[in-house]
Amino acid sequence: EAEVAQSPRYKITEKSQAVAFWCDPISGHATLYWYRQILGQGPELLVQFQDESVVDDSQLPKDRFSAERLKGVDSTLKIQPAELGDSAMYLCASSRTRVSYNEQFFGPGTRLTVL
């Protein structure tokens, strides 16, 4: 069964350092999402891509976060510089299209700890 791949699974970094997370969605899925999940909370959307285009990044802290999906397939989320409050699980999800009734398939996540 096809899955969303994410790497690394765990990342420990010091504040002010740069970190990057990678996501490979299910083949053929046009829509890709990055979420942040703080411990004990539900996921919160950071950015949504349709193919290679950003369609919603209203919740992305653009002073330090950036995301790209250059060829419309895999995607990278970067944080520079990392802050203590960025410690969280970063989840990637994909769906066939943007239509609202499509289920989203989630990857295993990257757990980030900022020291």
Next chain:
Amino acid sequence: SQQGEEDPQALSIQEGENATMNCSYKTSINNLQWYRQNSGRGLVHLILIRSNEREKHSGRLRVTLDTSKKSSSLLITASRAADTASYFCATDLRGGSQGNLIFGKGTKLSVKP
């Protein structure tokens, strides 16, 4: 911001019992979805109910939706230890950015063998 609120925050039951979780939301929706998350893992889609539906079943899952009360419930019948997980409702807001889901804080379910 999170629009869904699950209730209870935590639920502990014995294997074989039924588990009921509730979700309330604030604004009109296109549909509501339930997801499960095992400890430290990604989320798995369980079921979707559209705004014009009132009840839906999938295996041991039963979901209801009351749009007049802006609430939904998820019932898991004959629970198993493997059902231990956190359960989240997620809403697709009417008039919102298409495909964007807003998740609640979740209910943590513990099923004891």
